[in-house]
Amino acid sequence: MAPASPDGLKVIILGGGIAGLTTALALTKFAPKGQVPKIDIYEIRPEPAVIGGAVNLTPNALRMLDHLGAYPIMQERDYGKIIDYLEVFDVYSGKLAESSFSGPDGKGIGNPPFKALRITRGDALKAVLAAVDAQENITMTCGKRTVKIDEQPDKVTIHFEDGGSASGELLMGCDGIHSVTRLKHVEPERKASYSGVANAFGFAHVGPDFPVHFECTAINFARRGMLLTSYHSSKMDSIYVGGLMQVEDVGSRDGWKSVGADAEKVRNQLLERFGDSKIPCIVPLIEKAQDFFLWPVYTLSKHGKWSTDRVMLLGDAAHAMPPQGESTGIVFEDTVLFSRCLTRWIEKGRPGNNLREPFEAYEALRKKRIEIAFDESKNVVSTVSDAGWVGHTIKTYVVPWFLWFTRGYREKHFIEDVTTVDIKY
Template sequence: MGDMQQNSPIGQENDSLQPRLEVSIVGGGIIGVITALGLLHRGMHVTIYERVEKFEEVGAAIAFTGVARECMQRLNPSVLEALARVGRSSPHERQRYWDGFHPRTKESAMQEESSLLFDVPEGDLAYWACLRSHFLNGMVGLLPEGTVQFGKQVVNYTEGGGSDKVVLHFADGTTAGADVVIGCDGIHSATRKLLLGKGHPASNPTYTHKTFFRALVPFPGALAALGADKANDCCIHVGPDAHVISFPTNDGKMYNIFIATHDPQEWSDPYTMTAMSTREELSSALQSWGPHIAEIIGLLPENIIKYGAFDMAENPAPTYASGRVCVAGDAAHASSPFHGAGACMGVEDALVLAELLGHVQSLPVSARPRCLSAALQTYSAVRIERTQWLVQSSRDICDIYQWRYHGTGEDSAKCKAEFDWRGKKIGHFDVDAMVAESRTEYEKLAASAVH
């Protein structure tokens, strides 16, 4: 296990006689571990409680924007170093959008002048892509021994009642106390249900009426289907009621395929976001698309998993914090995957929380409970508008891909305009301003809390 660097919050001295702030993180996924590393870097005592018996991340790809990487650097440089070891940036300056529907031959599909609809600057988002499991495993190696406790499923928490700690109650009958609790336990967050109340509309996500399929295949198959130009780039094919995003990963050895389709039906089981499907079912859904797309589908295994895309667009959470408990990442603002920026929002969340909790740690112990509540309320206020915009925009972007968006249809110029401004909103984001706003708002709330 690596030793963690520690630093003092900006502009404040870290009194070594002050006890460290104790933070419990519920959930050991990517955002939970990133948040933990950011807090450890600021000298806090962190424990991650994970309900499963070991770290688990599926082998699918994930990508992080330039903004997210800036946040990683500020959280803890080791996080960005871990990403750099497994991530790959696009070698192209522009992200290209192709017509996946009209080309009738593979040769016409490979001709830029006939099937390229438009492109947008890659620098707007500046993605680095990697495998989720590779990134998570790299970060786990940075955690001090004993940071993670497995087999701990949260069933309740209590705050107050004569205790100066927030007490987590687990399914195995044990408890654990901390100064503050951060729920990073994903789209079906138990922490969110407890914070808002199980009957609250935002306690559970809703179906977006989109399904998606994803797979990693050997790179040579993609090269044969798409040609060298497309196969070596992030390639986005759009068309009626479906879209295909594909790109090389794992240093170009593997090829990531993501195919989404519109589904007018209801999802059969809202508590299970996956169902078994077949390559034939997917092929049938895109049977009128071009032959190159048929070849891409042919690379998938015969039996595949179908994912239902759920999010919190219909019932956004009214707050991400209550008292000394908050939620972050998907637990706060679960998004569909179509913008490819949901995890990036979680990294931004982590930076705001780390900065604010770093301020609180410098305070006398007696002042911390009130100021912790102020810090978490500030975090919620600063993050809620941007993150909930992303959740709705991710739905919109999928409809634009699938020629279902009322403002664009099949019009390439209108689609490009939508991609342009939405991409800039995600990628041209002032991290310094976010941190400054959080500090200003926190100081206002903390001053009123003290008085």
């Protein structure tokens, strides 16, 4: 791949997770010819974190990863499990509905068509890391804690806890919901708040004859939460078991891996909430699950500041919300759309060397979509909150209707390709 160009921007990215890595790839891919940026990524962890649950990459998410060169790596390495359709169940009465990703001819949604992919966060990150490693213009340094951000008219400098520093023309804050970029510079008063919901999850190893009630992925609604059960690899020898449920504040912003007595406590919580299921495999899956994590869901307020003159927040750092089925795809679209706005500004000759122009163009294109997603995410919290039998019964009637009513709206986003959106400014 091409090295950084002498005339390319010098970019700093805080955060070496999916958002930061895909931002680096997008800034590289969409850079004007001869102006490939020099990108330095700084990650607070000693190494990229490849732990976490299993995410659903919707057709629009896979489309963006294909543009960025990461999806072909997932295919080559046989990461994840293709999803034709997602099934929705009431654990007491059976199947309620389906949400299909197959499209009219069974090949997927959009042009070119994509279905969905259930993949562990670790495998997704490994694929994106491999794509980043192939780019000569991108470097990543781990174990760097930022303690201060100093912005000047012509540059921005980040200062590290170890006494070092780094400067660039543009700083991208891709450092998650508890973003140092936001809390130390862009909008310190906008702090994350606990949603009241946490995700307790693990992985159950199963044999080829283990009976399940779903084809690939099932959302299982109960009176006291929602349990996701899904294969996450083509081998189909492991099932992700994740319970999204209303719990008291667990006292940790970032969650933790549960071991020993704590793991059994998490398992017992899941059994307490979903153990009365009439679906035969639910209890055995919870009993088989290992490597438990407890992950509290934090959110930001709907409206907020995303940028200063030389600093831009992307992904959860700007707009973290409860998981609503498209969260990961939204982040990928952020990175591509922002990169295209920045490229348009560079192609115009960097007028006034003023980054406010591409920043404002991006926010004008993006904020309405994010506000709609925020409103959609509220339904997730209410849907998984504890309910009595009457409330749960109402839910079982509402969910199928909601999926039917919103099908066209969802497919519109699945078809969308922000690489083709007209950047008009």
